[in-house]
Each structure stands twice: as C-alpha cells, then as structure tokens.
Amino acid sequence: MIIKLNPGSTEATLSQLTQWFAQQDVEARQVTWENQTLLVTSAKWKGDVDYLKQLDGVESVVEMGTEYQLCTRKFQNQDTVIDLGDGVVFGRGLTVMMAGPCSVESEDQVMRTAEFLRTKFDIKVFRAGAFKPRTSPYSFQGLAHEGLRLLEKVRDTFGMKIITEVKDTTHLAEVADVADIIQVGTKSMYNFSLLAMCGELKQPIVLKRGFMTTIKEFLQAADFILCNGNPKVILCERGIRSFEPQTRFCLDVCSAALMKELSHLPLVLDPSHAMGIAAQVPLVAQSAAALGIDGLLVETHPDPANAKSDKEQALSFEQFSQMVTVLDQICTAVGRRLVA
Template identity: 50%
Template structure:
C-alpha cells in the first residue's frame, strides 16, 4: 500500500501516517522526494486494511494498493528514476555507464593491462571476478582473496571504481573493503540470505536477472535489497534460457522498456553472457543502448585466447575500442552521452 502525501506536508503529518502503520503492525519505507513524501506500507495483512484508515489522515493526498508482488522497486513507490552514484559515476543519469574488464582476475599484469584499455576507451568502471562460481568444480574458481587485493590495488592506481561478484554472504563484509560495487550473479538472484546481507551493507549492488526468472521475480528479488535500506540497486539483464541454442542465452531486449515502465531502478545490460561469442557482443550492446539501457557490463580481456574463463565471449582490446566508438552516435540518438 502506498500513501502519497500532499506537496509540502509537514513532518508531523508524515509521522502520523507512520505511527498509524506501526499501530497496525505494518513495516514502513519512506521515499523522501524533492517536493513530497511517499510512504510504503509493507506487510502480509495490507490487503485486509481499509485504505480509508490512512486517507482520512491530515496531509494525505492519495492511498493506492500495489497489486504486484514487488513494492519498493515499483513506479508506484517512486515515480522519478533512481540514480546510483559510485564515486563520481552516476548510473541512471544522463551518461551511459560502461563497466568492462576480464571475467576473472588472473594476474596483476592482466588486470593492469585491462584497466588501461578500459580507461583509455572511455569506460568508467572496471569489472573483474575474484570469486568465480563455475558449473564444474574442476574449473578455475578465481584467485579469491588475492584477486580482491589486485582489484583494490588497480582501482587505486587507475582511479576506476571496481565491480566484482559476491557469492557468499559470509564474504560480503570483508569484500566491502576492496571493491566499490557488489555483483550478484544470475545463480544467486534468489539467494535471499545473500540479498538481505547486501541490503544491510548499503554498498551499490548490480543484481543480475536469473536465467530462468521472470521480470516480476527479478524485481521482487530487488525488494530484498531495498527493504533493508539499500537504495543503491542496479538491475542487469543478461539473457534468459530458452529453447534457442544458437546463442548462449536469449537476450531479452524487451525487458528494458518493461523495467523502465514498471520500475524506477537503473538498468544495465550484459551482452557478453547472452551472446556467448565475441562476434555477437557489439550488435547486442548497440541494441541495448538503443532500447533504453542505462549502461553495459562487458567482458574484455587483454588476450582472450589466453583467458582462463569465458575467453570466447570476451572482446579484445581493439574490438572493445571500436565498440566504444560505435556506441557514441547511438547514445546521442537516444539523448544520452557516453
């Protein structure tokens, strides 16, 4: 249930709504807008509470039931687009944000070279996996702690924020000292204990869509982060599993306008995992920007032929530079900058 206060409603009127909600056993989340306050009333019994109990309170403009299972990620809760700020980078604003780098951190030399290419090409966030959840237990699992230390050293040397995947709630607090953004992978989108933990840490989180999950399930998972007070949530479309086998996954371009219609959260797209092959990545990346994505998460390796993880879908430095150049006119065509 959403209670929208009148423009300029004083604090004591907002407090009266909050007190009423708590009296009824409801949880409360406040959206403090520039001109008005929106109060989200959360709880399993909201469907049995008469909206008039809040509509009659002083300062209340309207009371609306949210019928969708996701509440805090919805447009009803926050009409304006949310912008997530990482250092001086804004995701969801006028500028399109490109996060790029190797799938896995392999060595200091590899990460340093990748960071140089990323920065010179105009991308603003460095990606690299220290912990790599793999389908096979015999595959390379990442450098773990050593990888985090390399990410930390590289971000300081190049002035680039870094994003890496977190796979275990027990590691989250420790990892927060080394990285700027947590990435929750597709397999962990519905790992609710992990999401609850990350919600409490209040560090920016990129939440990838589960490869067999609906948009509704995806946004409901985002509510786990938001309900703990972490408003720095970025969604990431990375393709879903369908009957099609010519690509690794089917990139759901339609999810971009759907998310923009029903949610205020910023959205980036990972074309690398969807494509499964480097030759397809540029076309999918361009399509994502044209469809309204706020940015891209791209795998780029200094030498894909030597990559320990996902070399076949990683762009080479020259291909990445070309893609960044090709994206500029597309960004301009949709009223964005790169």
Template identity: 40%
Template sequence: MIVVMEKSATQAQIEHMIGRVQELGLKAHVIQGTERTVIAAVGDDRGSSKESLASGPGVSEVVPILAPYKVASRELKPDPTQIQVGQFKAGAGVVGVMAGPCSVESEEQIVSSAHAVKKAGATALRGGAFKPRTSPYSFQGMKEEGLKLLALAREETGLAIVTEVMSTEEVDLVAKYSDVLQIGARNMQNYRLLEAVGNSDRAVLLKRGASATIEEFLLAAEYILNEGNPNVMLCERGIRTFETHTRFTLPLATVPYLHRKTHLPVIIDPSHGTGHAYLVPDMSVAAVAAGADGLIIEVHPTPETAASDGYQSLTFPQFDETMARCARVAVAVDKEMCTMH
C-alpha cells in the same frame, strides 16, 4: 500502501507519519521527490487501516501499490533512479559502462585491463575474484588476493570496482574491497544473500536468473530494497531458450518493459547474453539504442589465454571501437555516456 504527503508538509509531520507506519507493523520507505515526499508502507497490511493513515497530519492521500514488488515499482517512484558510485553513473539518461576480464588472473592482467577500459570510456572495472563455475575442477578465482588486486587497479585508475559475492559469509569481505556487489544469475533467488547485500552500504548489480520471469526478477530486487539498500541495478544477461546459436538468448525487449515497471536502472550484459565475442559489439550498440542505462562487458588483454570466458571477451581495440559506436548511438537516443572527470 503509499502515503503521499502534502507539498507543505513539515519534517515533523513526515517523521510523525513514519512512526505511524511503523506502529502498524509496516516498514517505511521514504522517497524525497522534487515536488513532495511519499512514504511507502510495505509489509502485510491486511490488519492496517488505510483511513488511519489518511487522517494523519500533512497527508494528502493514501493509495495502494498494486504491483507485488512494492519499492521497486514506478507506482511508488515515477521518476527513474540514477545510481552513482564514485565516477560511475547509470540511469536517468546516463549510460554507465563496466568492463574488464571475467576473472582476475594477475596484477599485470587486471591493472592493464583497468587502464585500457578507462581510456576507452568505461567508468567501472569488472573482474571476478570468486568465480562460480559449473565444474568443480574449473578455475575458481583468486579469492581475497584477487580482491586486493582489484583495489590496486582502482587506486591506479579511479575506476569503481564491480565484483561478485557468492555467499552471505563473504559479503563483508567483498564489500571491504569493492564498490558494487554483483549477485550472479545462479544466486538471484538466494534470498538470504539478497537480504545480506540489502543490509550493506554498497550498490548492488543483480543479474537475472537464466530461467527467471521478469516478476521473479523484480521480486528478487525487492528483497534488497526492503532491507533498506536503494542502490540496486537490474542486469539482463540472457535467458535459457531452445536456441543453440548463442550461449543464452538476450531479450532486449526487457529494457523498455522494465522501464515501464520499475524506476531502477537496467544494465545489459552482452557477453554472457551471446557467448561470442563477435556478437558483443552489435548487441552493445543495440542495447543502448533500446534505452539501456548501462553495459557490463568482458574485456581481456589476450582472450585466447583467459582463464575463463575468453571466447566471449573483447580485445582492447575491439572494446575501443564498441565504445565509440555506443557513444554515437547514445546521442541519437537522447542519452549521454558516463565519463571520467
């Protein structure tokens, strides 16, 4: 249920209604709007009385949330959410770009990548310290040493750091060095991990599972939001279909559809979504045209020597050109590219 407070409601009345919601055994999620405050009463409300909340002081009305995902729904928050981490922003008309290599391989590699993507216009650096691989014999990442190198790159450039966390035990460690915790496609329905990052103070980039429906995707985000972390970005990275000409199928219709269903920013990953470097620039531009709030792109100094995913990574010049094209398209669709100040 949504408890809509009157415009004239006092802070004491708002606090009182938060307490009433909690007395009913529900979680209270408070959204401060420009016009008024709303309180989402989330949980099993079968034993709760809508009337008991509607009669509270300062309450305008109580309405049900019809979507199965409550806090992520536009029914609760009609206005788009903007996520800001350092100088990185995404959502509410701003397009933020995260870029960098698939894996952290060395200090020279990650620091040079950070300087290059910053120069091209990115405001966040992506890089995997812990790498989930299909084969146990593939490169698994540099782990904590990789995290330290990411932190070094942030110190030199001011870029926000985006890196994947793979288990509940690693959340605190990864959060110590990074600004955005990435939940990979394989872990989209790892509910204990979702709850763990929901209890973190770091923003979360949640990737859609390769076989997940949109509703399952949003319900995964709901696990994070329900734990009290409002800073969630949804990442479409392609789904598995019968096609073989690309690594996955990148459904850009996801962008406007999600914007109708949720207030959360929508990020597109054209690197995993296509699996071919030559397709990444065009799909990046198309994503911005479709209304995406951000991009996460793999960029490597020498893709042919990359420890992982070199075939879908852009070179520095290719990324420069891609960013220039995206900036032109952003203007055409009334959006602005996030830039460093």
C-alpha cells in the same frame, strides 16, 4: 500497499499502525525512504484502507496491486539517479561502460586491462570477479581474497571504480571493503539472505536477473534489497535461457524495454553473457545501447584464447576498441552520452 507517514509523525502513530496490522495478522515492513517513514504490506492484503487514511500522521496510502512495490513507478515515477562521483552516473541520459575481464587471474592481466581501458577510453568502471560462482566444480573459481587485493591495486593505480560480484553472505563484508559497486549474479538472485544484507550496505547493487526468472520475480528480488534500506539498486538484464543452443542465452530486450516502463531503477545490460560469442557481442551491445539504457557490462581480456573463464565471449582489445567507437555514435543518436 504502501503507507506513507507525515515527516512529523510520532512514534505513537507508528506504534499504533504496527499494532493494528499485527491484530489483522498482517506483516507491515517499516522502511525509511529519503528520510520518510513507510509501512509496506503485501499487495494481497485487502483491508480497511479508509481507516488507515484517516489516521493522524498518515500522509497517504497507495494500493500498489503488485507484490513488487518500492521499485515501481507507481510508488516513484521519477527515475532514480545513482551518482558515484567522477562522472559515473547511472541516469541523467548517460550510458556507463563497465568493462574488464570475467575474472581476476593475475596481477599482469588486470593491470594490463585496466591500463588499456583507462588510457585509451578513460573508462571509469572496472569489472572483474574475485569470487566466481561457476556451474562446474572443476572450473576456475577465482582468486578470492588475492583477487580483491588486485582489484584494490587497480583502483588505487588508475583511479577506477570497481564492480565485482559477491557470491554469498560469508564474504560480503570483505567485498564491500573493496567494491564501489557490488554485483549480485544471476545464480544468486534467489539468495534472499544475501539480498537482505545487500540492503544494509551503502554501495549501489547491480542485481542480475536470474536466467530462468520472470519480470515479476526479478522486481520482487529488487524489492528485497530496497525494503532493507538500500535505495541504490541497478537492474541488469543478462539474458534468459531459451530453446536455442547456439547462443549462450537470449538477451530479453522486450523485458528490458518493459522494465524501463515498470520501474524507476536504472537498467543496464550484459551483452557478453547473453551472446556468449565474442564476434557477436558488439552487435548485441549496439542493440542494447539503442534501447537507451543506463549502462553496459562488457568483458574484455588481453589474451582471450587463454582466459581462465568465459574465454569464448571475451573481446580482444582490438574488438573492444571497434565496439566503443560505434557505441558512442549510437548513444549520441538516441540522445544519450556514453561514459567511456
């Protein structure tokens, strides 16, 4: 349930409502949304809605019916648009290409990749991981602080926006100093302390769906960020685990289509992690683009065979070039424009 207060409502009204909910043993979360004060309670609470509606200072009471609330079209029907400047806009009929290697490995690697992306396609968003949450403790874990320094160099040299992953709360502030967009990975979707702290940031948050989570759980995770004060959340479908072992994951296009209907938040897809096989990644990316999504996360590497992480899914520069040419045509066909 979402209680919207009038713009001119007083602290006395807010205090009265908070005390009333406390007497009902109900937690009411105060949220500021576009300069309007909201009180958000669990959808499971079934109380005296008529009493709330007649209070001075209450603009409206919306019974949501779901535990995910702020991310829904029932709360806000209009699409959320996130504009980072320099033509990087999530929404408004644009599909933003975010490309780069899986992880930062060396200065030569990231600079070569950024130069290729920027000079050949004018791609404006560079993706690469400095902190890598790997499943195996023996796998390459990223360059950490040195990786962030190299991402800064990419940003300063080529004027690109940086998206990189935050693994836990201990290095969030350091990542936030460098990143224009912060990624919460599939393994961190249930790190609620991290989600809450991301809600206190100003940067957009790309929230990846956990590979074994339902749509409901995914959207509830988005609300964790939203209710802590950051309205700039971008949903990312990156594939779910299925019984099929020959692909890395299964890109859940059905859920992606449904999420566009359920939520006003921008939606991007990650064909690289879903497919896991470089030769087929462009086909999956093309299918994703046909959905009319707001962005793509694609991995490319100057020497895929020797990449230190996820080399099986990294596109060569030639493969990436061929893919972008087709993606541009598909985006145009579905009434969108590829930002690349």
